[in-house]
Amino acid sequence: MGRHSCCVKQKLRKGLWSPEEDEKLFNYITRYGVGCWSSVPKLAGLQRCGKSCRLRWINYLRPDLKRGMFSQEEEDLIVSLHKVLGNRWAQIAAQLPGRTDNEIKNFWNSCLKKKLMKQGIDPATHQLISEVQLIKEEKCAENKSLEVPQLKGLIPAISSLRAHEPAFLMNDPYYEGGTLIEASRESADNNNYMIRPVFDSLPNFEFQSGLDLVSFNSNLLSNYHDPPRTMDQNHLEMSPHFEFSSMPSLTNFDHPGGTMSGSEFSNNFASRMSSLFFHEAKDQCSTNNSSSVGGNYTGFQMSSSVENAAFSWCSGENKLDCLFQYQVNGTSKCEELKPQGPWQEDQLHIGPVNSSSVDFGSFQLTSPSEDLTPPNFDIFQQM
DNA sequence: AAGCTCCCCAACCGCCATGGA
DNA sequence: GTCCATGGCGGTTGGGGAGCT
16 A cells, blocks of 8 residues: 555645646646656656656646547447446547546446446446346356356357457457357457447558448447437537647657657557548548549648648548648649658657647658659648 | 535556566 | 566545535
């Protein structure tokens, strides 16, 4: 028992964070970026342990946090993910951009659990409580008869529980091995539930046309709603605009306690970008499944010297492609955007944010045209 | 108004994994 | 291989606001 080793050495503050502390931490991270958390309190002038600073940043100060109530889609997604992942909040949170594991955990414990209970669903097993009761009684009877405990009664229940397991979970080592897992894999395949995460898979994100997590989820969840709800793919409560707070983005990689690695930053960047793509992609998918380039302009402009430049995406062949359209000397051109191998610090930077744009970073073209020296294009969303 | 209870949620705690010395 | 620092995660706690008596 006791405080963390990082807290033992010094008399450190605990409890709620004051606005002054928040300001100090925010200013520090904004200026120097996320590096070595253990050195942050000292360098930021805080009487807190590094862990506490990290938590405060992740759960509260981070600029890309979504605030406010959970939407119905988010709620449904949490329930469906919990069904297959259990209390693995971090993994659930990874599928909900802008939400933290802590937030989801609290939401689950305070609201969703009760909601499910009201509907007669056991929140632990996601089965009807009467069925759970039955299984318990079955177990009791087996124990009473002093036989070696059998799981026969449980296996069909668990199999049905996992029948709708999203395919992307198949890559999870947690799900490897065992006949039960294989059964669920087959079941998932047979039910055409193949889907891949599109949230954090940039730059190699892929998805199956016509399917998204929300619509998939609505199928999965139909048994939770009485009467069963229908989900119209064209009706999405999630905002198509990826929102940031007014807080500035990180601008500097120089860090007194160490520098931020490209991968650290690109992870964050990828999450933000792919989240943006996802929301835009859903809208595009619902109206246009063609793979043509022309009609898929999303409204993202490129700040560069190139004329009439536009950043767009198109779907086709189970892939989501990032395209950069521009004009040089009056001739329209189109390039596929890809990072050149792993993100490098000199490839990726977050630029200053002004009142009219949110900056998402920069790309380089992989196959530059002969008549165009590829600049570093800054991508931003018009506000 | 005061006291009490409930419960939400921010923050803490302990454990574990990982990487470097 | 061992030790240590650090980060990440899930479970838990308790401060404080809301609602009730």
